[in-house]
Amino acid sequence: MTGFFDQLTQQGADDEAEKDRDTEVADSGGLAEPEASDITRTPGRLREAAQELLKYGLLEEERKPNLYRLVTTHVADIEAILEPLDLALGLDGVRGLVFVVVRQGEVTEQDDWSHPLVRRQRLNLEQTLLVAILRQYFVAHEQEGGTGIGGALVAIDDLIPQVQVYLGDTGSDAKERNRILALLDQLKGHGLVSAPDQHERVTVRPIIAHLANPENLQALLEWLREQTRDRPEEDQEGEIMEDDQ
Structure with missing residues (x-):
């Protein structure tokens, strides 16, 4: 008990x-x-x-x-x-x-x-322009080798003159290269390109096919049209002739 x-x-x-x-x-x-x-x-x-x-x-x-x-x-x-x-x-x-x-x-x-x-994360106009150019390379690469082939390499030297067409020439090769490298490094942070290899080429990543959407490209197109309207008529005619070719 x-x-x-x-x-x-x-x-x-x-x-x-x-x-x-x-x-x-x-x-x-x-x-x-x-x-x-x-x-x-x-x-x-x-x-x-x-x-x-x-x-x-x-x-x-x-x-x-x-x-x-x-x-x-x-x-x-x-x-x-x-x-x-x-x-x-x-x-x-x-x-x-x-x-x-x-x-x-x-x-x-x-x-x-x-x-x-x-x-x-909004891209500025320079970044969007480069994305559009890189997307062209990516699409051309897939058209040639087939969708999903991978390995879309672009030389930095090939990108410089294309960017100059829209952004102008700074008058310095070093500045042009630094501008492209800076833009590519920014896009690398978005997963769109790789770091430059030993031959100064970058690989365009497949996500670019989804991120380069019509809305961004349309905004870029409107900006380019504004830039064209601000140029002298002679420049506009020359540019149209290039497009026709």
């Missing part, structure tokens, strides 16, 4: 245990740590693939073949990870490319950008 003092001892032990539990909950910010058996975790490789997508915005088969293969064989699982973030998965299987996009319908106005995780 349990005595009175035994009951007091047991009650004190129960109170102390309850106090320890309260302290543990308070230390964890008010959330008790769930049991390990209650946690259903996403497989590690899928987590790695999703994190890579969120970090860089894209995965290329050529550069990360294992992660790319994992994503393309578990599209529904990756979509389930991205869906609570109002993001979705873009898939270009021909070019070996998967990329993150904002879910359609979440952002209705182009100028009303409010996604908390994706910051709109």
Whole structure:
């Protein structure tokens, strides 16, 4: 039979245990740590693939073949990870490319950008011009070798005169080269080109086919038309003759 003092001892032990539990909950910010058996975790490789997508915005088969293969064989699982973030998965299987996009319908106005995780990065006119030129090289490369062939290389020396046509000649070869290199480095940050190789060539990345959208190119076209209207008539005629050729 349990005595009175035994009951007091047991009650004190129960109170102390309850106090320890309260302290543990308070230390964890008010959330008790769930049991390990209650946690259903996403497989590690899928987590790695999703994190890579969120970090860089894209995965290329050529550069990360294992992660790319994992994503393309578990599209529904990756979509389930991205869906609570109002993001979705873009898939270009021909070019070996998967990329993150904002879910359609979440952002209705182009100028009303409010996604908390994706910051709109607008290209200036010089960057947009170079993107349009690089896209021409990319399209020509695919037309010649087939869509998704990859390896669209462009020499920096070939880009300089094309940019000069629209932006003018600075009168210095060094300045022209530095201007192109600076623009290419900016576009590299957007994943559009690689760093220059030892032969001073850059690789145009396949994401350019999706980022060089009609809206950006239309804005560039309007700007070029304004520049043409500001030029003397003789320059305009010469430019039209070049286009006709």
